[in-house]
Amino acid sequence: MSKIAIVYHSGYGHTKKLAEAVQAGAAGAAGTSAELIAITAEGTITDAEWAALDAADAIIFGSPTYMGTVSWQFKKFADASSKPWFSQKWKDKIGAGFTNSATMNGDKLSTLHYLFTFGMQHSMIWVGTGLMPSNSKAAQRNDINYVGSFSGLMAQSPSDSSPEEGPLPGDLETAKLFGKRVAETAAQFKK
Numbered sequence: 417m418s419k420i421a422i423v424y425h426s427g428y429g430h431t432k433k434l435a436e437a438v439q440a441g442a443a444g445a446a447g448t449s450a451e452l453i454a455i456t457a458e459g460t461i462t463d464a465e466w467a468a469l470d471a472a473d474a475i476i477f478g479s480p481t482y483m484g485t486v487s488w489q490f491k492k493f494a495d496a497s498s499k500p501w502f503s504q505k506w507k508d509k510i511g512a513g514f515t516n517s518a519t520m521n522g523d524k525l526s527t528l529h530y531l532f533t534f535g536m537q538h539s540m541i542w543v544g545t546g547l548m549p550s551n552s553k554a555a556q557r558n559d560i561n562y563v564g565s566f567s568g569l570m571a572q573s574p575s576d577s578s579p580e581e582g583p584l585p586g587d588l589e590t591a592k593l594f595g596k597r598v599a600e601t602a603a604q605f606k607k
């Protein structure tokens with residue numbers, strides 16, 4: 417059984433919805449369990465949740481893009497992870513990242529670059545979307561990977577959308593495929 421942990425922050429519920437879609441995709445892969453770990457509004461997780469991260473085969477990091485990077489709550493979690501970093505507890509685990517923001521671009525790549533660097537500091541093995549972008553003339557907004565990201569999952573929630581309305585349906589479907597890919601990669605690497 418491969419264990420996938422999805423640790424994320426969401427200020428207003430949109431990134432939570434995306435995290436749930438990533439979890440659904442990961443849990444749908446054969447022989448996989450997928451756990452959601454929500455970083456609180458104070459930027460914390462419990463000791464049991466830290467232990468779950470240490471025990472996971474893959475950790476998927478998620479944050480909304482706020483002012484061009486991760487939220488401060490996610491960064492507080494990242495800084496607190498210097499404890500497992502010291503003993504390289506997450507070394508050779510599969511790592512991956514996702515972000516959601518209001519604007520189609522909105523500097524989301526900056527957030528994914530941060531998450532990648534974070535994963536590399538922990539000596540993880542990074543997995544991207546592995547999904548071709550939908551970028552032809554015929555492409556529609558709800559096609560798979562319409563936002564067009566390889567380095568990690570990007571989703572867009574219009575600025576006036578509720579979490580029930582955004583992220584948009586195609587981005588949620590893309591999130592499921594991304595979660596499935598990370599889970600299948602974790603199964604391949606499982607010792």
Ligand SMILES: Cc1cc2nc3c(=O)[nH]c(=O)nc-3n(C[C@H](O)[C@H](O)[C@H](O)COP(=O)(O)O)c2cc1C
Nearest residue numbers: 426427428429430431480482483484517518519522
């Ligand atoms: C403080 C703050 C900063 C934001 N900065 C950006 C940004 O840089 N780019 C962008 O596209 N959207 C930005 N947004 C919009 C959020 O990314 C968007 O509303 C997102 O869906 C919020 O996710 P959440 O509900 O999980 O917190 C910002 C929102 C807030 C509250």
